[in-house]
Amino acid sequence: MREALTLRANNALLTRANPLAKFVSVFLITLVLALSIDLVSASTALLGELALFPLAGLTVRLLWQRGWPLIIAAALGGWSTTILSASSGRVLLDVGIWSISEGSLQLGVGFMLRGLAIALPALLLMSCTDPTDLADALAQKAKLPHRFVLGTLAALRLVGLMAEEWQTIGMARRARGVGSQGTPRQRSKAMLGQSFGLLVQAIRRASRLAVTMEARGFGGGRRTWARESTYSRLDVWVLAGGLLIAAAAVLAAQWAGTWHFVWLKQGN
Amino acid sequence: MPGPEAGATEVRPAAISAQGWGWRHSGRASQAIHALDLNIRPGERVLLLGPSGAGKSTLLHALAGVLGEEGDDADETGSLLVDGISPRAQRGRAGLMQQDPETQVVLSRLGDDVAFGAENLCVPRDEIWKRVHEALDDVGLRSTAGGGLALDHPTSALSGGQKQRLALAGILAMRPGLILLDEPTANLDPAGVLEVRDAVGRCLDKTGATLVVVEHRVSVWKDLVDRIVVLQPGSSSSTGGSTPAVLLDGDPDTVLAQARDMLIRAGVWVPGYVPATRPRSGPAGGSGPARRRELLLATHDLAVSRDRPRRRGFKTIPPVPVQAGLDAEVFAGQALTITGPNGAGKSTFALTLAGLLAPVSGTVTAAVGLSDGAGDDPFKWKAQQLISRIGTVFQEPEHQFVTGRVLDELMFGPKHLGHGEDRVDELLERLRLGHLVEANPYTLSGGEKRRLSVATVLAAHPRVLVLDEPTFGQDANTWAELASFLSELLDAGTSVVSVTHDREFSSVLGGTEMRLEPALQGRDRLEAGAA
Numbered sequence: 001m002r003e004a005l006t007l008r009a010n011n012a013l014l015t016r017a018n019p020l021a022k023f024v025s026v027f028l029i030t031l032v033l034a035l036s037i038d039l040v041s042a043s044t045a046l047l048g049e050l051a052l053f054p055l056a057g058l059t060v061r062l063l064w065q066r067g068w069p070l071i072i073a074a075a076l077g078g079w080s081t082t083i084l085s086a087s088s089g090r091v092l093l094d095v096g097i098w099s100i101s102e103g104s105l106q107l108g109v110g111f112m113l114r115g116l117a118i119a120l121p122a123l124l125l126m127s128c129t130d131p132t133d134l135a136d137a138l139a140q141k142a143k144l145p146h147r148f149v150l151g152t153l154a155a156l157r158l159v160g161l162m163a164e165e166w167q168t169i170g171m172a173r174r175a176r177g178v179g180s181q182g183t184p185r186q187r188s189k190a191m192l193g194q195s196f197g198l199l200v201q202a203i204r205r206a207s208r209l210a211v212t213m214e215a216r217g218f219g220g221g222r223r224t225w226a227r228e229s230t231y232s233r234l235d236v237w238v239l240a241g242g243l244l245i246a247a248a249a250v251l252a253a254q255w256a257g258t259w260h261f262v263w264l265k266q267g268n
Numbered sequence: 269m270p271g272p273e274a275g276a277t278e279v280r281p282a283a284i285s286a287q288g289w290g291w292r293h294s295g296r297a298s299q300a301i302h303a304l305d306l307n308i309r310p311g312e313r314v315l316l317l318g319p320s321g322a323g324k325s326t327l328l329h330a331l332a333g334v335l336g337e338e339g340d341d342a343d344e345t346g347s348l349l350v351d352g353i354s355p356r357a358q359r360g361r362a363g364l365m366q367q368d369p370e371t372q373v374v375l376s377r378l379g380d381d382v383a384f385g386a387e388n389l390c391v392p393r394d395e396i397w398k399r400v401h402e403a404l405d406d407v408g409l410r411s412t413a414g415g416g417l418a419l420d421h422p423t424s425a426l427s428g429g430q431k432q433r434l435a436l437a438g439i440l441a442m443r444p445g446l447i448l449l450d451e452p453t454a455n456l457d458p459a460g461v462l463e464v465r466d467a468v469g470r471c472l473d474k475t476g477a478t479l480v481v482v483e484h485r486v487s488v489w490k491d492l493v494d495r496i497v498v499l500q501p502g503s504s505s506s507t508g509g510s511t512p513a514v515l516l517d518g519d520p521d522t523v524l525a526q527a528r529d530m531l532i533r534a535g536v537w538v539p540g541y542v543p544a545t546r547p548r549s550g551p552a553g554g555s556g557p558a559r560r561r562e563l564l565l566a567t568h569d570l571a572v573s574r575d576r577p578r579r580r581g582f583k584t585i586p587p588v589p590v591q592a593g594l595d596a597e598v599f600a601g602q603a604l605t606i607t608g609p610n611g612a613g614k615s616t617f618a619l620t621l622a623g624l625l626a627p628v629s630g631t632v633t634a635a636v637g638l639s640d641g642a643g644d645d646p647f648k649w650k651a652q653q654l655i656s657r658i659g660t661v662f663q664e665p666e667h668q669f670v671t672g673r674v675l676d677e678l679m680f681g682p683k684h685l686g687h688g689e690d691r692v693d694e695l696l697e698r699l700r701l702g703h704l705v706e707a708n709p710y711t712l713s714g715g716e717k718r719r720l721s722v723a724t725v726l727a728a729h730p731r732v733l734v735l736d737e738p739t740f741g742q743d744a745n746t747w748a749e750l751a752s753f754l755s756e757l758l759d760a761g762t763s764v765v766s767v768t769h770d771r772e773f774s775s776v777l778g779g780t781e782m783r784l785e786p787a788l789q790g791r792d793r794l795e796a797g798a799a
Contacts, residue, residue: 068579132380154374160424161370167574171624172667175660177684177728179651193670200710201666208371214334215364216374216385216438226383226396 012057014128014238020137021235022129025242026121032246033118037262039110041253045117048245049124056128063123070119078112131156133229140229147219154209162202169197279475281310282361282445284331288346290513291326295341300326304346304513306497310445313472313479315489315520318499319534320713320743323513324482327499328448331355331480332364350446360389362446363439367454367741369428372435378409378426379419381434385442396441403437406474407467427610429460433467440471447472449481453488454741457610457769461488468492484743486524486531487539496523498531535715535743543748545776548755564638564732564763565598565621565646565658570630572613572620589628589787590616596782598732600637601761603754603779605768612784614767615663615736621765622660622734623647638731655681659730663737665721666710674712674720675705681728688729695723698753715746722750726757733757735766739773751776 014022033045053059064071081104088103131153139149178190213219253259289304301323308314316324329335330348333355348354350361363385366372375381382400391399400419404410409417409430426434432452439447449468453461469492472479483489486496498516516527524531524538531538572594575587590613598604598621606614619625621632623646633644634657642653649657662668671677678695682688696702699719704712709720718738725733733754739747751773754764758777768774774781 132376157373157376157424164574168662168664169667171619172660172662172664173670174624174651174654175622175662176668176670176724177651177655177681178670197667197669205368205371208366208368209374211329211334211364212366212372212435213374213384215332215362216442217359217388218384220359220388220390222390223388224386224390224393224396226380226387226393226400228393 012055012128013234014052014056014124015130016232016234017128017238018137018141018229018231018235019125019129019134020141020229021231021238022125023134023137025238026125028242028246029121029249030118032249033114035261036250036253036259037107037110037114038253038258038260039106039113040256040258041249042110042113042117044252045245045249046113046120048248049117049120052124052241056124058124058127062127063120066127067119067123070123071116074112074115074119077115078108080108081111082108133227136225136227136229140225141231146223150218151213154213155206158202158205158209161205162198165201166194166198169194169201173197279443279477280445281476281478282350283310283352284308284348284350284446284478284480285352286346286348289330289348290343290345291323291330291335292343293326294336299323299343299345301499301513302501303511304348304499306514306517308478308480308495311476311478312495313493314481315486315493315496316480316482316499317484317486317496317531317536318515319501319536320715321501322499323501324499325450328364328450328480328482331446332362332448333357333359334364360385360442361444362448363442363444364448365432365435365439365450365452367451369431369435369455373423373426373431374438376423377419378404378417378421378423378434381423382437382441385438389442399441399443400437403440406440406471407433407437408463408470409433409437427460428456429463429610432456432460432464436464436467436471440475443475444477446478446480449479449483451482451484451741453483453485459609461485465489465492484535484741485537487537490520490524490539493520496520498523498527532744535745537744541744542772543744543751545748546752546755548776548778549759561602562600562637563597563635564600565635566633567594567596567621568631568633570594570596570617570620570632571628572616572625573628574616574619574625576626586628589613591784591787592629594630594784596621598763598765600731600763601758602763603758603774603777604763604765605774605777605779605781606765606784607768607774607781608784609786612786614784617784618734618736618765618767619660620647622658622732623649623654624660652684655725655728655730656685657730658732658734659725659728660734661721661725661736661738663740665717668721668724669709672708673705674701674707674709677709677720677724678727681724685728688727691729692727695727699723699749714741715743718742718746719749722753731762733762733764735764735768737767737769739768739770747773 029045033042082100083098083104085104085107087099087101089101091099091101092105093100135149135153138144139146173190173194178193250259284306286304286306290299290302292299304327316327318324326335331350336342350358355362373381374384379400382403383396386396386399401410423431423434453464456464465488479493481489481493496518497514499513500511500515516523528538532541571589571592573587573589577587578585594617596604606618608614616625620627623632626647632646634646638657640657642649642657646654646658669677670680678692679689682692696705699722701716701720701723704716709717712720722738738750742750755776758764764777766774766777
């Protein structure tokens, strides 16, 4: 997790764009895809996103390594939609309770592509954006309260530590005779105990970190920023790109006649 | 908020004045510190000593202005002023470093973390970066002579000593007149201790700032300070000023000469004093005759790592081992000491040996005398099979607490095993925990927690005892008790495997030493390059 969040080796063009511009672009694309269930808008957006891969320093290999749970989830979602949705059109396959028709297959593939098209921009953003830079942009450009933004950023660093702590506490408890074997009840009891141990450690760590931050003058009304979050011409292109992908998805679906809002019943 | 000096580069050393000062934390019946009268001149360097419970940390927090407000059930008496003003009213006048290196780092990039304090004090941007470069140079984290670290170096890849030096740089960038160190080296290995001590010395020589440091290990700081103040626990909250907080005050040599016996009794590590311990005896001590030795546990060509195999899509990638090719043997009644610098994988090896981590490759094999029908791979044993065979004491006692009462904590193992409850009373008495049976384990002092964690593991009567840095941060009294107790166990036939930096400790236990050197790869190479 920590490794996935570091970008030290990434020199791609999009790493130099302002995180806020990237964030807005991703938001636009996601918004459009959330509005309609159809195959055309999803595949248009997906094609546009795939074209951005090299600009974000992402390869298909890296994508699979980092995003495989999302990709498998999208595929499973598509599969279950295909076999469970009401049949319409020619039946392609009928094995017992599983029946796949043209209509359900279309819906299933549309569901899968949409899932991917929504997940990909977030992966793109993560792979070319440093959390510290994102926090700088949110506080300086979006004018979110700096106490909240920096507090979250510092807490995020502790999350990685907590993952290590969880492992250590698990071992320490095994050394006391609390195993992860046994009946489901015993297991959930052991899990609860381990969670409590982690919670105690998390609170201790968090309060010590809070003292550290306060002792360094954090919490005042004003502060200066060592790193200025700036916009450049690149950010205009980033916004335009996001807008273009979103608009292309809508227009393509309108042109193909497949666009329909999620909250309208099918067939309207 | 920023004073008129916010942009100035000169450090103005701070003066401290306490008059009848006392503080009671909210929810506590008595004061943490009571009737403190103390004046510290600008530029003085003071080492604060005293038994735990004397309020040393409370005083440092108050001077840093982070003690919270009076009111919400906390009480303040008398006055405590820095340069004649309340510490809370002047952020950035004092810089505070605490014990746990992990919580001294705020941001994930080296340069950003140093800049954090200066940003909060509204220092202009150009000035901030000037200070960042200077501070990193001063603490030796950006040595230009090769191996320097970049400003975007990830802070998570630093060693404990480097993290504490980074914290010092963050403090220096605020240009404080007062530097407060709360056991800054308690969690560090000997090399890290010297690293931090020397960096502090250099920075004080340069800036002339006032220093107040709390530490048990006097010899580390003795030559750097020009005054030692010994505090004692206050009496009560109601009676005013019966026992003053300051017991002794003066130049280091005088105080150490005057109070030597008292400090030793209080568990302070006085220079040139090694606490008396019970010597090893019996045939198993030292390198006894080979024919009598019973092998309990052995490793063969073992490679170890804390990471689990990772899934990358459909592939499973085994972790990169931190150490490989390890062969070791553990005999009944013999000590095995694992030594080596930080990052060499000592703890990882010990935890794998103890059946808590899966080997990356190679084997850990328990002899029949130890396994007793449970199979020869300790990692495959059930938790309850494990505790009656190999007991492991972790570095952080709190990680091992599973109940809310000292007595339950000790009874936990025997109860689950169905035998050995009779041993608990003996352990309670032997490790001086008898008066604490009803207490909550989390509320004990550091030394009590350590003794309890050893007792709980021994209650299950394991034949092999594995300890990870058992003497870290311990006062001299707990140290001596622990060493004597373990030497007794050894003579009784238990084998003791310990990961330690502590030479005195390993010489009390005797036996064999296994030294691990860091495999030069990845993170370790970074550390070696920066050192």
